[in-house]
Amino acid sequence: MTKNIMIVGVGGQGTLLTSRILGGLMEDAGYDVKISEVHGMAQRGGSVVTFVRYGEKVAEPIVEEGQADVLIAFERLEALRYAHFLKKDGVLIVNDQRIDPMPVVTGAATYPENIIEDLKKQYTVYDIDAMDEAKKLGNSRVFNNIVLGMAARHMDFTKDQWLAVIEKKVPPKTIEINKEAFLAGYGRE
Secondary structure, eight states: EEEEEEEEEESSHHHHHHHHHHHHHHHHHTEEEEEEEEEEOSSTTTTEEEEEEEEEEESSSOOOOOOOOEEEESSSHHHHHHGGEEEEEEEEEEEEEOOOOOHHHHSOOOSSSSHHHHTTSSSSEEEEEEEHHHHHHHHHHHHHHHHHHHHTTSSOOHHHHHHHHHHHHOOOOHHHHHHHHHHHTTOOO
């Protein structure tokens, strides 16, 4: 059976690193893995969407609407934009952070209010202010691993498997802080 994970965020938030961690974890576990950055720009400010699919044999990297088992959103408006990709019993992990897209910055659009509250009316949502938690750890750049730690609780891999792949995928001088960030999210419910 194929499992489908989506990671959505804004360029510069670590979406691509997170997909490499997920892919490495699944490969290490012996699964066939397909990863695709389908849309968006990996520059700061642009929307970034990454699909990670794994199973015994995966034919293509694209996750169809209504098929994601887990949706990891590094920004709440991105969670709202892509929530329709979740399965009926899927889970949405949201970093409660606001990053205004260009139409909001220029005044052409307004940022929606109560995004997380509205999502909770329709989906199973776990939210965290991961940026605040990362600052408490002394490095705001590791917020993505806090979110990933929360998401890991809803996937079929052990904590040790996650920590081992983080050790392989992040820059060597950041291994300990990234593992600490992951554990901070993993311990949250």
